Amino acid sequence: MGSLNQTQIDHSIHPRVNSADPVPPRPRPATPPHGLKDDAEAIAIARRLAAQFAPGAALRDREGLLPLAELDAYSQSGLWSINVPKAYGGPGLSHATLAKVISIIAAADPAIAQITQNHLAILNTVDLEGTEAEKKRTFDWALQGIRFGNAFSELNSKTVAAFETTVRFDGDEAVVNGEKFYTTGALLAHVIPTVAIDNGTAYLVFIDRDTAGLTVTNNWSSFGQRTTASGGVKLDNVRVPKDRAVRLKSFDEHPTIAGPLSQIIQAAIDVGIARGAIDDTIAFIRNHSRPWIDSGKEKASEDPLSIIAIGDLKICLHAAEALLDIAGRSIDVGYAEPTLDNVSEATLRTAEAKVLTTQIAIEATNKLFELAGTRATLNQHGLDRHWRNARVHTLHDPVRWKFYHIGNFYLNDAHPPRHPWN
Known part of the structure; x- marks a missing residue:
């Protein structure tokens, strides 16, 4: 390239x-x-x-x-x-x-x-x-083709689930004030659903992208996932019809597959990053890499240690993909019959998939350079984007907690917590 x-x-x-x-x-x-x-x-x-x-x-x-x-x-x-x-x-x-x-x-x-x-x-x-x-x-x-963005998380709140953006109701209008970050998709959306609080009650307020008082800032500066436009949204007395404010129930009120649905999308992105990196690794070894002198081979693709490594990556990728499919089927069941047991099953299967997709995304993007060699680091190839994307996207929520919730269920019969990050 x-x-x-x-x-x-x-x-x-x-x-x-x-x-x-x-x-x-x-x-x-x-x-x-x-x-x-x-x-x-x-x-x-x-x-x-x-x-x-x-x-x-x-x-x-x-x-x-x-x-x-x-x-x-x-x-x-x-x-x-x-x-x-x-x-x-x-x-x-x-x-x-x-x-x-x-x-x-x-x-x-x-x-x-x-x-x-x-x-x-x-x-x-x-x-x-x-x-x-x-x-x-x-x-x-x-x-009709309307795209929804996101104004959910806040940059400076105490936890990811703490919200300072407010909504108040003035006659037939909802008035929103606050500031959001990590607003993936908002810049290029037609409507920006915004989470805001009124006296402890959360609402999802649907705001047109061109509404007065709403400003979307294209200031996402991360080294990975660079073109998601995940910058900031400011809301200064933004007014919309009152019926555009959807009341959100607490996750504790009733079991739903909202958390697993959010998580399976994250896991799917990570497994896609891994697959793309592995495909590029194979192509680079075949077309650009030199065999190591100790291998005694004419082609880098004949190096036995590289062959073994590619085999390992493919096995791990296919395992992650299989768990992703199992998780999707379990979410189908939890969606059709949202009992506590079914929702917990969907949550656990999705968490297992998230563990493997995170691991293969990071491993595959690291192995790319180990197997393809120094030439693969040249800027003209742009292969560093795989590692940067994997490293950034897998930070969406700490996968280390997945191990805990999975183990706690099997060891202590503790149902996993229900929230958008689990």
Whole structure:
């Protein structure tokens, strides 16, 4: 891959990350997205899109280019409505298929896959928490191609679950004030669902991207997942109709698959990062690497120690993928019958998948350079993005706690906690 002179890029068309360059709200789609028929079609579409997204992934990462055209193609494909229930006009596909689709996109460009995450989680939240009117409106938006962003976490709060953003109700309006960070997808969304508190009660407030008082800052400066546009959102007396505030129930009120759904998307992104890294490792060894002098081989691909290492990586990858599928099927059961036992089963299976996907993402992106050699570190190849993406994305929630909750269940019959990070 040759390097690209930065002056060749029109930044009015391709705005950059961590920049003060203004990014206006994205236009709403003129036509509805494609309607998915079944699981097989969703996977086929994901593979077609991945083939389109992969060639430009290194360039977008290196130059910090937001994936505008790619995101439009992705959301118009129908995949962003994959978990809209059939009763509301959606395909209502398996959560195993959802995870498979995300992993396919992530193998091509994990930043694009991550931008989908909050949209799908929002659909799930409204499905589980909303009134019939709220469900119909939200699902109708999604089926029209409206993208939801995210204004959930806060940078300076005591814990990830502590919120200082407030909402108050003034007649027929909800008024929101606060500041958010890690707002993946907000910059390129049409609507930004925002978590805000009113006297201890949490609401998810749906705010149009161009609403007065709402400012999205393109200041995501992480060294990985650079083009997710996960910067900040400020809300200064933002007013929306009162009926756009969806009351959120406490996770302790009733068991739901909200946590496992959020987590399986994270795990799917990590396994996609691993798959993409392993594919690039194999390609580089075949086409660029030199055999080590002690191997006595003519080609790097004939080095017995490299062969063994690739075999190990593939085994671990396939184990992670298998657990991801098992987790998706268990979420299907917990969604259909949300008993405590079923939800705990879904939580535990998803946690197990999260452990293996984290491990293989980090291992595969480390092994890439060990096996491919020094040439693989040259900037022109852009392979460092795999390690940076894996290292950053696997920090979403501490996988070390997964071991604890899994072990505590099997040893002490303790049901795992229920929250968006578990």
